[in-house]
Amino acid sequence: EQSERLTALVSNLRQLSVPAPSAAAARTEVATLLLRVTSLLDLRLRKGGVTLRTQIAPDLPPLAAAPHAVEQILINLLGNALDAVASSGQPVVQVRARVMAESPRFAAIEVADNGSGIAKAVRDRLFESFFTTQGGEQGTGLGLAGVWNDPASTVFRLTLPVSQGL
16 A cells, blocks of 8 residues: 555656646646645645545536646645644645636635634735745745635635636
8 A cells, every 4th residue: 555655646746747738728627636636645634633625516627727737736725724724623624626606717726724824914925925934944935816714714715717628
């Protein structure tokens, strides 16, 4: 089993290092991509006792986006969520992907956690390039595309166009 997991991990890392095709002609299958991302983070999930819940709408078409870019964003968002729930008694991270009812040409991928939330002192800086709350060796600080926060959870939403027959 360990050998298979190591093989899968190396394969996933290789896919991250391969130059992505032009975003104009790229299609991203969310279910496949999410499986790859969660396998990369499997050790952290298990070690932290984190419950991961995923909900991918069955009618979700492929996204018109470069898979490697979406994958890297999800790795970062899920990694941040894992950091946020590290001190939670019952850590839960949720990923939901769906077509946006209000604008069906777009899909939303949401990553939510039940961690402590985002400190008010840093909320205004979340969108700044290279801003990070982590130590110098950890965070990339590449900024975020959309966030809201309430006392029960923090949710990040990535909105992307759906593929129109690419």
